[in-house]
Amino acid sequence: MSNDSHHEENFLQKYIFSVDHKVIGLQYGITSLLFLFFGFCLMMVMRWQLAYPETSVPIVGWLLGESDILMPEIYNMLGAMHGTIMIFLGVVPLAVGAFGNYIVPLQIGAPDMAFPKLNAASYWSYFIGGVIMLASFFMPEGAARSGWTSYPPLSIFETGQTTWLIGMVFLITSSLLGSMNIIVTIVQLRAPGLSWFRLPFFVWAQFVTAFLLVLAFPPLEAAAVLQLMDRVAHTSFFLPSGLVYSGATVDVYGSGSPLLWQHLFWFLAHPEVYVLILPAMGIVGDVIANNTRKPLWGYKSLVYASVFLGFMSFIVWAHHMFLTGMGQAMSAFFQTTTMIISIPSVVILTAFFISLWGASIRFTTPMLFALAFLPMFGIGGLTGLPLGVGASDIHLHDTYYVIGHFHYVVAPGTIFALFAGIYYWFPKITGRKMSEALGKLHFWPSLIFMNGVFMPMFIQGLAGVSRRLYDGGQLYAHAQDVLQWNEFMSISAFCLAAAQIPFIINVFVSMFNGEKVDRNPWGATTVEWSAPSPPVPHANFEGDVEVYRGPYEYSVPGADKDFSPQTEK
């Protein structure tokens, strides 16, 4: 438990095995940013192959085995691991592990998370899972190569999958521990006066996210155990009778069903989409309110919409499975729920847009990222509708259109929002502001090249190019007219990587030389800004916190300044 901070801590206790939520949040943040970068690198190698098939890969070619050309087996590995790393080791740990851990206790005026040791266990479980995933590249059988969805029967026969499953068990455990902790923290440790409808939208978003993780992840853990049994103990949960593989009938008992995996997998993986997007929406909400200097429009409807979104996300999963021969009745059911779930997303987005109305907007770097989030997530969301309708999904299923759709949600959507969060809370974490000039140099090229990478995917997808082709579709007649986009997308991706250099420089330069700021540089209202920057170790605040008002009381008529902090009477 968190002791009083008087006793001396050595380096290990302070920075490595700390139980302080701020240190754990930073550990999560640094690790997940490194994984994001690594996952991005995997993708760039793949993009090289797609743009210039079977030519030597520059810079990292020597890592790819005897020839420096990307071989199909390794291409599949990179594909599977790109998805796994970006989602389970990158974005979720950054959004939930890092921001949830660091910001939530501060925003609710708590001294720490409810269970500090569990919190540390959550990080270390994540760390072990990450190490296992990385180590799988160096094992003789290689990393997993059945896609991040690991559909059987392929995943039962392909090498490397066992390591992936073991890694996943650690990652799932980590998420469960972390999200349990967030739920208990938010329910139990809110400061006096901080009632449910005075919580910042970010806390609400994290609360719903935590519930999604706690209730949706365990079925995937169950499925992972079953798949592990299939691989290790030669059971046949996911293998039907009479299955032929490599020309021979597979010697197992049979009578299993590959569809079972898809059900259990998507029972997690659809709520997971909202795990990715909700914390991002939370960050955007806070940043927009702060930089428009007016209350977030429709705060209560935002809260209700996100709760409804969370609930509905559990009953839409089979829209990923329209092509499994599902009957019309169930197809109709899942189409309907899918159309319904788009309503709360639209409510949230609309409320953000209306919040901008009539505001004198401060175009700070976090605000630019938050503003870019709105149309980018809008494109991602709207392009999802055709995928949610069975008839159009038949054409679009498993094409680059799908890739374009969810990357618009996650990359220029969620990741932009996470960047907004980093720029926004950096002064709280370090006591120094990040450079605005470098921030803008980071933002504008990122925005342009993001679209350069993902927009052509819609064109290719509508033409029917499959998402899993090693050569980008060279052998298919229907792909010939859109092949030229491959090079354009790849070059955009490399430029996007270059656009991150100002960000990396900005982080390190600002950490040591940035403009020093006091505790509330943005003139924000929420509770975390009443703590010192950086907050007190193991306590966060100097004294007791009490909350007197709602989260977004900006420009209150009659007030002496344009923001009225929650902690001031």
Added chain:
Amino acid sequence: MQIPYIVEERPDTGLNNSKLGIWVFLASEIMLFGGLFSAYVFLRMAAPVGDFAYWGSKLSIPMATFNTIVLISSSVTVIMSWASLKMKDFEKYKMYMGLTLLCAFLFLVVKYFEYTGKFHHGIYPSSSTFMGIYFTLTGLHMLHIIGGMIVMGYFWLPFGNKMWQSDPERFTNRIEVAGLYWHFVDLVWIFLFPILYLL
């Protein structure tokens, strides 16, 4: 600064942190076993008619009935150990907790004979889909039993005495929370018993 509501209850929720924490954890456990139960039903429907019943008849009902009674008894002893702490009777707590651990151990012994009996007859998880799900479900359940034994064993050993002396109320809460987990393990078995052995 101390984290609030570790022992005392938060006025508006009426709960302390660990009580809420264990219930959220149990909610996730419900979904874990729920996923597996769902898999069981799905596989049973996918299997040829009578396949599950045929393989299920190879399991020993007497052994499982005995184990059910053992596990139910352990549920009673664990709650009695908590009630003893409520009445400030540490000796009785020790006795009941010891009995709980004994029951858990007995359960594992019976399970060991069940497993090895199957292996002797050449029955492995790969023998049939039913056997696969049987070994997976009972194996995972057994891991939960072992996990519970580690936690309760820790509180039963001299560490428990120290905790009891330094903060009796918090120790009582810990036993209550461990007990809740233990009841859940019992509860899972209550469903495993009929679906695996009787149907």
Added chain:
Amino acid sequence: MSDHDNGHIQEHIKVYLTVFGALGALTLLTVAASYMDVSTTEAIFLALTIATVKASLVAGYFMHLITEKHTIIWILCLTFVFFLFCMFIPMITTIDHASLS
């Protein structure tokens, strides 16, 4: 539950022992029922009903759910709803498949 005096606890203990007896009896009953000559559907219904009663007894009395706080009840109701989704939607989807073929 911290405000209970010894008398209260004694009453609780009586309840626990009654529940223990009921659980033992139901276990024997469900084993006996499994030897009855009924159709599979009836057997499943019977076994699951008895199991549900037993589980409710454990959850209600041993885990004190009948006097538990609202927050916990709400969380469990939510979990139960999602459990039903996880249980029945794949099942119904499969049946929907079968009717097509």
